[in-house]
Amino acid sequence: MADNKVIIxxxxxxxxxxxxxxxxxxxxxxxxxxxxxxxxGEVFIPEELVKGRMAEVEMQLEDK
Ligand SMILES: [Zn+2]
Incomplete structure (x- = not known):
């Protein structure tokens, strides 16, 4: 995991x-x-978060 990349x-x-x-x-x-x-205060949202965490939430919703 390359989690230490610097973003400017x-x-x-x-x-x-x-x-x-x-x-x-x-x-x-x-x-x-x-x-x-x-x-x-500009935020950077990595694509992994959107694809990973958001998909996780969507799956939880589908389970119900
Ligand atoms: Zn700035």
Missing amino acids: CCKCKKELIPKKVYFKYLGHSFFTDILKCPDC
């Missing part, structure tokens, strides 16, 4: 820092770490 805010040219955020999606909520710019 395209506006401020600052390194994004991991931050725990509260997510709400399809009525489900969870905490997850996302990268956030300390300056402008």
Whole structure:
């Protein structure tokens, strides 16, 4: 897992820092770490999160 790649805010040219955020999606909520710019607050949501975590939530919904 290459989880240590640095992502730079395209506006401020600052390194994004991991931050725990509260997510709400399809009525489900969870905490997850996302990268956030300390300056402008721009967040970077990796595709893995969208495909992994969101799909997980969707599967939970289908089970019911
Ligand atoms: Zn920024």
